Amino acid sequence: MPLTMFACANCGFWQRHFSPPDCPVCTDVRNDLPEDGWRFLPEADVAATHDGGAREVAPGLWAFTTTPALGLAGTGWLIVREGGNIAFEAAPYYSQAMLDKIAELGGIAFLAASHAHGYGALFQLQRRFDPEVVAIQKDDLRMTKAFRVTVPYDDALELAPGYTLHHVGGHYEGQACLHDAPGLRLFCGDMFKIDQDADGRSTAISSHKAFHKDIPLTHAELAQYRAAIAPLEFDAVLTPFEYAPEVDRMVALAALDDGLARMPGVRRLGL
Numbered sequence: 001m002p003l004t005m006f007a008c009a010n011c012g013f014w015q016r017h018f019s020p021p022d023c024p025v026c027t028d029v030r031n032d033l034p035e036d037g038w039r040f041l042p043e044a045d046v047a048a049t050h051d052g053g054a055r056e057v058a059p060g061l062w063a064f065t066t067t068p069a070l071g072l073a074g075t076g077w078l079i080v081r082e083g084g085n086i087a088f089e090a091a092p093y094y095s096q097a098m099l100d101k102i103a104e105l106g107g108i109a110f111l112a113a114s115h116a117h118g119y120g121a122l123f124q125l126q127r128r129f130d131p132e133v134v135a136i137q138k139d140d141l142r143m144t145k146a147f148r149v150t151v152p153y154d155d156a157l158e159l160a161p162g163y164t165l166h167h168v169g170g171h172y173e174g175q176a177c178l179h180d181a182p183g184l185r186l187f188c189g190d191m192f193k194i195d196q197d198a199d200g201r202s203t204a205i206s207s208h209k210a211f212h213k214d215i216p217l218t219h220a221e222l223a224q225y226r227a228a229i230a231p232l233e234f235d236a237v238l239t240p241f242e243y244a245p246e247v248d249r250m251v252a253l254a255a256l257d258d259g260l261a262r263m264p265g266v267r268r269l270g271l
């Protein structure tokens with residue numbers, strides 16, 4: 001079998017392989033194993049069965065999603081700006097039309113993701129747009145075999161003036177957030193899980209080491225999140241799944257402080 005791209009049918013994680021023996025995301029405690037064994041979808045099969053679209057959720061901020069849902073069904077964010085667009089996280093798969101839409105919006109100059117649950121089909125964005133900067137925090141490099149990291153970093157990396165990646169760890173060793181200072185937004189990865197109702201209104205906020213198993217973070221991990229985001233101004237957060245304009249800096253810090261004030265445990269705080 002030649003090397004090709006395969007998506008895990010359970011979580012959507014992509015691997016360049018000849019015959020994936022398993023999926024490193026699903027075998028990890030932070031995701032569930034498939035109920036009925038492994039199924040790996042060659043890229044041609046995914047391309048033939050999936051489509052998707054883009055919508056501008058705020059001026060200059062685009063959300064790319066895949067239909068039908070693939071894996072964890074994340075969202076790829078695109079910040080359209082003078083001086084080069086920034087893509088953070090990626091959709092599970094991009095149709096030709098979706099890639100053409102990104103090209104029409106100016107392509108991608110900077111590409112990054114918070115952690116493996118947000119990688120989606122990041123490899124497609126690198127293949128099509130070949131940005132000089134593909135940035136992943138060094139502790140998560142082991143998860144990046146499907147694409148090529150060009151800029152590994154330690155504690156922080158300024159992608160462009162006002163757009164800075166900060167290592168936060170916790171949920172994943174190398175988890176990072178992207179602070180968008182001009183837009184007052186925090187692309188927070190899975191630092192926070194935001195529950196939303198059918199209309200997309202945020203109803204609760206929580207933090208987890210492992211979402212499916214409800215494993216909480218330790219106090220030191222919560223404190224590390226707090227130290228990283230307390231100096232940042234933001235009035236909205238964006239996870240790899242949700243856009244939550246209801247969660248500003250005060251709400252985010254209050255959720256962390258609640259966790260720090262009691263025995264470690266997952267609690268969904270109402271908004």
Ligand SMILES: [Zn+2]
Nearest residue numbers: 008011023026
């Ligand atoms: Zn998987």
Ligand SMILES: [Zn+2]
Nearest residue numbers: 115117171190
């Ligand atoms: Zn995650």
